[in-house]
Amino acid sequence: MRDLFRKRRMWKFSSELKKRYDVVIVGGGAHGLATAHYLAKHGVTDVAILEKGYIGSGAAGRNTTILRSNYKTPEGARFYDASVKLYEGLATELDFNLLFSQCGHLTLAHTDRAMFVMANRAEVNRLEGIDSRLIGPDEVQELAPSMYVGSDTTYPIMGALYHPPGGIIRHDAVVWGFARSAWEAGVELHPYTEVTGLRREGDRITGVETAQGTVEAGTILNCTAGWSSLLCDMAGVQLPITTHILQACVTEPVKRFLDVVVVSSQMHVYISQSDRGEFVMGSEIEPWTTYRMQNTLNFLQDLTRHTLELFPQLERARLLRAWAGLCDLSPDYSPILGRTEVENFHVSAGWGTYGFKAAPIVGKTLAELVATGRTPDLIAPFALERFYEDRLVSELAAAAVSH
Amino acid sequence: MSYVLTCPNCGPREVTDFGFGGEVTTRPSGHPSPRELNTYIYFRRNVAGPQREWWVHRSGCGAWFLAERDTRTNEVKWTALPEDAPGAATPDPVSSGEAR
């Protein structure tokens, strides 16, 4: 019993920076930490994670934790599916309860056009071996008996794309689990250590500047998500990214009455009920770019109006918190992953509103790239170079709003 | 908080009244290579700091205008019709921003 209340230290922060590391990872979010975890499996442990805030202070600690793989392009579906598969074994691998529930994921269709697009997506998914199918209103009602599916609403429900392996996970636990594993393997965690500049000589980065001093690194990984453009700029690398806020909020806990994740792009909402009973809700990004993580009142007004159409039961539920996080949006809603024109500077960016689900596969593939020098096939379609050549991997409609 | 922008024609309005047209970019001149064109179309500076950007008064007079806004604070320094904007001549709106 006493053990329940004991504070356990899962990792220790390293106080001083060494002069040099084999790998410096900038960004202590899910991607940076996962990459350190998988690097250790290749025996690469002379690694430092430099994080300007606390570990998990970025989007990793602000997202709405939806995991799924029913994307629109074969490249995307394959990639995210590999990630969900890794997530399925992650609690065991990290020896940490991640509260992953594959409760099923519904993307609602309110128009003929949406039904058509989703039928198409279900076909692509099934070709990749992903459980995904179009269902009618009756089955929607069966899966979400508490949801209002009547026809007297602004956007009546015509059907949904149903993705049984989709679900939710405890995001903080993922961050802590990866951080502990990396630290146990010998990786140094440096919170409150902001990278302020990169020294570039020719096509190599020779120094990473921080307020605590400059360090050398064999390889530098940009895992700063919403801040990616800024770090790339320090390296003289341009990105096709714009940074926006995405907002979310959570109600007080209520008795369980929703077992699936519900998403509607037309209504700009996605809703799930956490293991604690809270309703977690989010909408879409603000159209203007910004680095200021602050909520807007319009967000709360629109989101609650739409949510109440689907779940009138929540009318008296109180909101506990609302927050905003940064999203690094790419032109085709697919990630930018791997090499840049700078030989020892790789990037993981373009995660928009959907990058949390990718953390394990990003870590695994980036680690492989660093350890072997070869770009894994799975991420080859997501090279930065594609924008210069106009070979996009368009996830528009499958990624926007739907997380 | 959302913020307020001043339409050069109509005056101060909530930001939700407007469409965002993205940062001001420079169109390549002459006969650009495909690579130069794709750079122009897709790549952005995405600065954290003062940014010169396009807006359109969508729920109002419909005019396109320029603004300088600090993306760290969302503080708007000025707004002006293109011909009245301080500083250099300004190119056309970015197509990708308005399409959203």
Ligand SMILES: Cc1cc2nc3c(=O)[nH]c(=O)nc-3n(C[C@H](O)[C@H](O)[C@H](O)COP(=O)(O)OP(=O)(O)OC[C@H]3O[C@@H](n4cnc5c(N)ncnc54)[C@H](O)[C@@H]3O)c2cc1C
């Ligand atoms: C409200 C919201 C809801 C979301 N919902 C979902 C969802 O349901 N499903 C999903 O898959 N995805 C979702 N996302 C997206 C997902 O959270 C992100 O794509 C993902 O977390 C990004 O990877 P990360 O965790 O490594 O990034 P982050 O956690 O943002 O890590 C980047 C880190 O880099 C640090 N950093 C930046 N600049 C510097 C510097 N110069 N020096 C040192 N450190 C620096 C930052 O402080 C930050 O901690 C959501 C995002 C938001 C904001």
Ligand SMILES: [Zn+2]
């Ligand atoms: Zn006007």
